[in-house]
Amino acid sequence: MSHSISPLASPFPDMPPIAGVRLAVARAGYKAWDRTDLTYAALEEGTTVAGVTTRSRCPSPEVEWCRAALTLGQARALVVNAGNSNAFTGDRGRAAVEAIAARVAGHVGCRPSDVFVSSTGVIGVPLPIDKAEAGIDAVMQAPAADWLDATQTIGTTDTFAKGASTTAIVDGRTVTLVGIIKGSGMIAPDMATMLGFLFTDAAVEAPLLQRMLDAANAPTFSCITVDGDTSTSDTVLAFATGKAGNAPLASFDDAGADAFQAALTDLCRQLAQLVVRDGEGASKFITVTVAGAESDGSAHRIAMSIANSPLVKTAIAGEDANWGRIVMAVGKAGEPAERDKLSIRFGGVQVARDGLAVDGYDEAPVAAHLKGQAVEVDVDLGLSEGRATVWTCDLTHGYISINADYRS
Amino acid sequence: MSHSISPLASPFPDMPPIAGVRLAVARAGYKAWDRTDLTYAALEEGTTVAGVTTRSRCPSPEVEWCRAALTLGQARALVVNAGNSNAFTGDRGRAAVEAIAARVAGHVGCRPSDVFVSSTGVIGVPLPIDKAEAGIDAVMQAPAADWLDATQTIGTTDTFAKGASTTAIVDGRTVTLVGIIKGSGMIAPDMATMLGFLFTDAAVEAPLLQRMLDAANAPTFSCITVDGDTSTSDTVLAFATGKAGNAPLASFDDAGADAFQAALTDLCRQLAQLVVRDGEGASKFITVTVAGAESDGSAHRIAMSIANSPLVKTAIAGEDANWGRIVMAVGKAGEPAERDKLSIRFGGVQVARDGLAVDGYDEAPVAAHLKGQAVEVDVDLGLSEGRATVWTCDLTHGYISINADYRS
Numbered sequence: 001m002s003h004s005i006s007p008l009a010s011p012f013p014d015m016p017p018i019a020g021v022r023l024a025v026a027r028a029g030y031k032a033w034d035r036t037d038l039t040y041a042a043l044e045e046g047t048t049v050a051g052v053t054t055r056s057r058c059p060s061p062e063v064e065w066c067r068a069a070l071t072l073g074q075a076r077a078l079v080v081n082a083g084n085s086n087a088f089t090g091d092r093g094r095a096a097v098e099a100i101a102a103r104v105a106g107h108v109g110c111r112p113s114d115v116f117v118s119s120t121g122v123i124g125v126p127l128p129i130d131k132a133e134a135g136i137d138a139v140m141q142a143p144a145a146d147w148l149d150a151t152q153t154i155g156t157t158d159t160f161a162k163g164a165s166t167t168a169i170v171d172g173r174t175v176t177l178v179g180i181i182k183g184s185g186m187i188a189p190d191m192a193t194m195l196g197f198l199f200t201d202a203a204v205e206a207p208l209l210q211r212m213l214d215a216a217n218a219p220t221f222s223c224i225t226v227d228g229d230t231s232t233s234d235t236v237l238a239f240a241t242g243k244a245g246n247a248p249l250a251s252f253d254d255a256g257a258d259a260f261q262a263a264l265t266d267l268c269r270q271l272a273q274l275v276v277r278d279g280e281g282a283s284k285f286i287t288v289t290v291a292g293a294e295s296d297g298s299a300h301r302i303a304m305s306i307a308n309s310p311l312v313k314t315a316i317a318g319e320d321a322n323w324g325r326i327v328m329a330v331g332k333a334g335e336p337a338e339r340d341k342l343s344i345r346f347g348g349v350q351v352a353r354d355g356l357a358v359d360g361y362d363e364a365p366v367a368a369h370l371k372g373q374a375v376e377v378d379v380d381l382g383l384s385e386g387r388a389t390v391w392t393c394d395l396t397h398g399y400i401s402i403n404a405d406y407r408s
Numbered sequence: 409m410s411h412s413i414s415p416l417a418s419p420f421p422d423m424p425p426i427a428g429v430r431l432a433v434a435r436a437g438y439k440a441w442d443r444t445d446l447t448y449a450a451l452e453e454g455t456t457v458a459g460v461t462t463r464s465r466c467p468s469p470e471v472e473w474c475r476a477a478l479t480l481g482q483a484r485a486l487v488v489n490a491g492n493s494n495a496f497t498g499d500r501g502r503a504a505v506e507a508i509a510a511r512v513a514g515h516v517g518c519r520p521s522d523v524f525v526s527s528t529g530v531i532g533v534p535l536p537i538d539k540a541e542a543g544i545d546a547v548m549q550a551p552a553a554d555w556l557d558a559t560q561t562i563g564t565t566d567t568f569a570k571g572a573s574t575t576a577i578v579d580g581r582t583v584t585l586v587g588i589i590k591g592s593g594m595i596a597p598d599m600a601t602m603l604g605f606l607f608t609d610a611a612v613e614a615p616l617l618q619r620m621l622d623a624a625n626a627p628t629f630s631c632i633t634v635d636g637d638t639s640t641s642d643t644v645l646a647f648a649t650g651k652a653g654n655a656p657l658a659s660f661d662d663a664g665a666d667a668f669q670a671a672l673t674d675l676c677r678q679l680a681q682l683v684v685r686d687g688e689g690a691s692k693f694i695t696v697t698v699a700g701a702e703s704d705g706s707a708h709r710i711a712m713s714i715a716n717s718p719l720v721k722t723a724i725a726g727e728d729a730n731w732g733r734i735v736m737a738v739g740k741a742g743e744p745a746e747r748d749k750l751s752i753r754f755g756g757v758q759v760a761r762d763g764l765a766v767d768g769y770d771e772a773p774v775a776a777h778l779k780g781q782a783v784e785v786d787v788d789l790g791l792s793e794g795r796a797t798v799w800t801c802d803l804t805h806g807y808i809s810i811n812a813d814y815r816s
Contacts, residue, residue, distance in 0.1 A: 058739030058747040088735045090748060090764035123732025124765050185719065227718045229733075230740035310635045310718070310803075311593065311811055318812030324531025325637075327496045331466030332638035339466040340498060356498035357532050395718075397808050403719055404726030404804075 006184075008277040008285050008373060008393070009160040015147040015178050016165065018199040020044040020241025024142040025153040028135030030083035030121065030128070036153040038135040040142075041078040041197070042108070047241045048203075049075035049116065050210035052217045054234035060087035061094040062117050065101070066235055069113045073206025075239050076114035077104045078197060080154045081132065082182075083121040087232040092126035099129045103136045118195050118235050120182060121156055151180040154195055157402065158182050158278055164270035168202075168263035170256030171246035175202035177263050181271040185226060185280040185403060196221070196236040196271055202260060203242035204249045211252070212261050213238045220268035223300070223390040226279035227399070228308040238264070276391045281398025284316050286375045286391065293386030298335045300388035305333035306377065313395035319370040321363050323351050330379060341382030348376065414592075416685040416693050416781060416801070417568040423555045423586050424573065426607040428452040428649025432550040433561040436543030438491035438529065438536070444561040446543040448550075449486040449605070450516070455649045457483035457524065458618035460625045462642035468495035469502045470527050473509070474643055477521045481614025483647055484522035485512045486605065488562045489540065490590075491529040495640040500534035507537045511544045526603050526643050528590060529564050559588040562603055565810065566590050566686055572678035576610070576671035578664030579654035583610035585671050589679040593634060593688040593811065604629070604644040604679055610668060611650035612657045619660070620669050621646045628676035631708070631798040634687035635807070636716040646672070684799045689806025692724050694783045694799065701794030706743045708796035713741035714785065721803035727778040729771055731759050738787060749790030754778065756786070 021043060025036040051070045053063045062085075069075075079100055086093045101112035108114075119127060145153075151161040165178040183194030204212070213236070221236060242248065249257050277285055288307050293299035306312055309329040315322035323344045330337050340355035347369030350358050369375065375394075429451060433444040459478045461471045470493075477483075487508055494501045509520035516522075527535060553561075559569040573586040591602030612620070621644070629644060650656065657665050685693055696715050701707035714720055717737040723730040731752045738745050748763035755777030758766050777783065783802075 054739075055742075056736070056739030057741070057743070057745040058735050058750070085732075088732060088747065088750075088760070088764060090762065092764070123735055124760065126764075229717050229719045229736060232732075232736055232739055309637050310807070311637045314808055314811035317808070320812070324493075324496060324640075327466050327531055328464070328637060328640055331462075331464030331640055333465070334463075335465070337465040339496065342466065342496075352496070352532065354498065355496060356500070356534075357496075395808065396812075397805050399718070400722055400725070400803065400805050400808060403722035404728070 004159065006159045006278050006282055008282055010274060010277060012148050012161045012163055013165065015163055016176055018176060018178055018241060019201045019243030020047060021199050023145040023150045024139045025145045025149050026135045026139035026142050028081065028131045030081060030131060037082040038139055039080040039150050039153040040139040043075050043077060043239055044241055045076065047075045047239050048073055048206040048209050049237060049239050050206060050213040051235060051237040052213060054231055056230055056232050058088060058232050060085055060119065060233045061097045062086060062119050063233060063235060065097045066116055066237065069116060072113055074114055075116055076108050076110040078116045078237065079104060079136065080195065081119040081127060082154055082156055084119060084125055084127050085121045085123050085233045086119040086127040087123045089124065089126040096127040096129050096132060100132050100136065103133050107140050116237055120195050120233055123232060147178065147180060154180065154182045156182065157184050157280065159184065160278060162271065162274035162278060164267055166263045166267050168259040170202055170249065170260050173244050173246045175200055175244040175246060175260065177267050179267050179271045181275060183275045184278040194231065194234055194275060198238040198267060200240050201244040202240050203244065203246050204240040204260065208250055209238055209240055212264055215261060216265040216268040220265060220272040224272045224276050225304060225307050225390065225392050226276065273391055276393050279393035280402045281396040282393030283396055284373055284375050284394040286316060286377065286393060287389060288377045288392065289389045290379045290381065291387045292381040292383055294336045294384050295386040296388055299386040302330055302333045302335050303388045303390040305329045307390050307392035310395055316370065316375055317394035317396045319367065321346055321351065321366040321370055326377065326379060336383060337381055338383065343380040343382065345378040346370065412567065414567045414686050414690055416690055418682060418685060420556050420569045420571055421573065423571055424584055426584060426586055426649060427609045427651030428455060429607050431553040431558045432547045433553045433557050434543045434547035434550055436489065436539045438489060438539060445490040446547055447488040447558050447561040448547040451483050451485060451647055452649055453484065455483045455647050456481055456612060456614040456617050457645060457647050458614060458621040459643060459645040460621060462639055464638055464640050466496060466640050468493055468527065468641045469505045470494060470525050471641060471643060473505045474524055474645065477524060480521055482522055483524055484516050484518040486524045486645065487512060487544065488603065489527040489535060490562055490564055492527060492533055492535050493529045493531050493641045494527040494535040495531045497532065497534040504535040504537050504540060508540050508544065511541050515548050524645055528603050528641055531640060555586065555588060562588065562590045564590065565592050565688065567592065568686060570679065570682035570686060572675055572682065574671045574675050576667040578610055578657065578668050581652050581654045583608055583652040583654060583668065585675050587675045587679045589683060591683045592686040602639065602642055602683060606646040606675060608648050609652040610648050611652065611654050612648040616657055616659060617646055617648055620672055623669060624673040624676040628673060628680040632680045632684050633712060633715050633798065633800050634684065681799055684801050687801035688810045689804040690801030691804055692781055692783050692802040694724060694785065694801060695797060696785045696800065697797045698787045698789065699795045700789040700791055702744045702792050703794040704796055707794040710738055710741045710743050711796045711798040713737045715798050715800035718803055724778065724783055725802035725804045727775065729754055729759065729774040729778055734785065734787060744791060745789055746791065751788040751790065753786040755784050
């Protein structure tokens with residue numbers, strides 16, 4: 001966490017422990033830094049797991065390992081390495097993941113496939129197996145860590161620790177959901193994201209947990225972008241220990257399933273927005289809503305075209321109500337749009353309607369809105385009922401500074 | 409031309425006059441600036457015309473006007489307004505274009521549809537008809553201008569004047585081709601681009617000229633990107649006066665058609681690369697070549713994914729051989745790719761092969777290559793024969809500075 005704290009940072013919340021989850025951190029020394037960089041979560045027997053991973057065609061071996069392990073739906077441990085993503089490292093990368101899983105399985109007395117592994121950091125350098133194994137041996141002896149420790153330990157270019165929690169009533173019992181997440185650049189998840197880890201004491205069977213996580217992912221992690229660049233390592237895993245004692249949820253029709261789904265989606269939305277708030281160089285949190293599109297999918301693609309446009313993002317960084325760039329981004333999206341039906345609002349103030357500037361439009365209230373940290377852009381295409389909301393941040397000198405010398 | 413000159417600038421070449429073309433410039437005063445901003449080209453009777461325009465769904469009325477006029481294939485005049493794109497201005501924008509064409513037609517004694525109009529600058533402000541008409545009246549009295557005058561007058565955020573010329577032998581006669589172009593941001597043409605104007609004294613029938621321009625556009629203007637943002641006004645027009653006296657080219661099978669096509673494509677490539685060299689904030693000219701793809705189209709999409717990646721572009725700005733970001737950009741393109749067959753070269757030096765870093769790979773020669781102004785990135789997917797080359801520039805603080813306060 002080397003860069004100055006994001007001006008959009010949120011304080012780390014008080015988060016309750018989750019029965020059946022024990023956390024610990026250690027120093028594997030993956031980089032020449034003086035911090036913990038190996039996070040471990042021990043999960044009690046009976047924990048189910050679901051996950052969503054990057055759609056990159058060049059995924060890391062950790063992503064491939066998790067995908068295979070997810071088919072079994074059982075988890076006993078999570079290991080997260082920070083400082084080295086182990087992506088694009090061929091056989092040596094795969095060997096490192098297998099060694100980690102085997103080492104943990106030996107300590108725990110479980111199958112290697114019960115061990116989930118994620119890594120984040122530089123691409124192209126095989127994760128050193130000796131450091132990983134020594135780190136695992138150390139973390140087994142380490143005292144219990146709290147959520148803040150774990151969240152700080154999974155971070156890389158993150159400037160603040162990002163976590164959230166919520167509750168739901170299932171089968172008459174209060175279940176708790178906690179999530180931690182890291183990520184601030186190479187963020188355009190498109191069906192998965194960054195590294196995010198969700199824990200709940202609810203009992204949820206693995207196939208349903210997977211369907212619920214897919215449903216929660218679509219309107220949350222898949223609706224954020226920092227720079228349009230999709231990581232090779234994006235992974236979100238959800239672990240359910242079942243210690244709350246509810247009758248296990250197995251179907252969307254079960255009592256409490258709706259409440260749990262709502263809580264899970266809410267948790268994912270909080271975490272996704274925190275990632276945007278830590279977007280590299282971000283000074284504004286931008287909400288882009290597109291309505292009146294031919295379909296929700298079309299609205300989403302147009303909203304993403306706006307949210308990824310460097311000209312829109314630099315205009316907002318400059319607090320410039322340059323709505324012409326919104327028109328440009330709508331036009332280039334390749335989706336149905338009719339220039340002369342298009343309306344645009346900044347902060348709720350209509351600046352363009354039916355394809356031209358609003359008569360007598362006064363920039364002052366819009367300029368005032370743009371000076372704030374939360375910027376709202378609303379586009380109405382006037383075609384049909386399709387609708388989508390996405391979140392992004394502005395593009396500033398900070399992004400250039402961070403990324404022109406990150407690896408060095 | 410308010411910003412400091414691009415470090416990648418090329419000197420404006422000596423360019424010969426084209427028989428049948430007379431240039432002039434005037435001060436319409438579209439903005440509060442002390443420069444010429446209206447360019448006029450008189451074209452002798454018999455001039456044929458072809459054009460390619462933006463695929464934006466929100467095109468400017470100028471683009472719509474040119475598309476309609478192109479169906480007739482005849483041109484007598486070109487008017488280019490700088491400082492105001494007249495895009496997204498509804499009926500008032502259309503009225504301005506019609507007024508300009510009518511005014512010129514009155515002076516020349518031609519049909520309004522023989523008058524081609526382009527405008528570039530801020531979006532959303534109707535072009536003032538009174539200023540346009542006064543400018544046209546003035547330009548009719550103005551002395552002849554040269555290519556440099558005209559090129560400077562069509563520019564907006566351009567930091568240097570961009571032109572190129574070439575020749576071909578057709579029907580035993582040397583024909584000359586000249587082109588001028590403007591553009592440095594909002595550049596991702598995808599089938600058309602910026603404002604570019606090509607003039608030749610060759611005789612080419614309009615339908616063939618259109619097919620030749622389409623063919624020349626695909627591997628040139630459609631293969632450049634500065635920021636991935638596609639303009640509402642992108643237009644390239646080609647005018648053929650026929651004054652060279654060759655038997656008019658009517659078919660690709662005609663003698664000299666191949667030579668003319670090659671010269672036209674060469675001209676377009678020179679102009680396209682000049683736009684990249686004036687990319688906003690550019691400090692490096694980057695050539696991205698993708699080979700071994702499933703198809704040429706797939707190679708092009710992967711090359712564009714690399715060329716548009718902010719993380720790739722900032723790494724190159726920082727002279728950092730961060731090839732992991734190339735892997736990321738290949739992976740996110742959504743095209744067929746196999747991580748373990750992927751090879752990457754910087755400046756011809758292989759840094760990754762078969763999905764991992766080359767053993768004993770030394771960064772020194774690559775770092776030296778990255779310190780230069782011309783950076784070459786070659787990716788081989790190892791799948792099939794598909795191939796594409798695109799050109800872009802790096803992403804620097806200059807881009808942020810230019811675009812966070814352009815309109816103000």
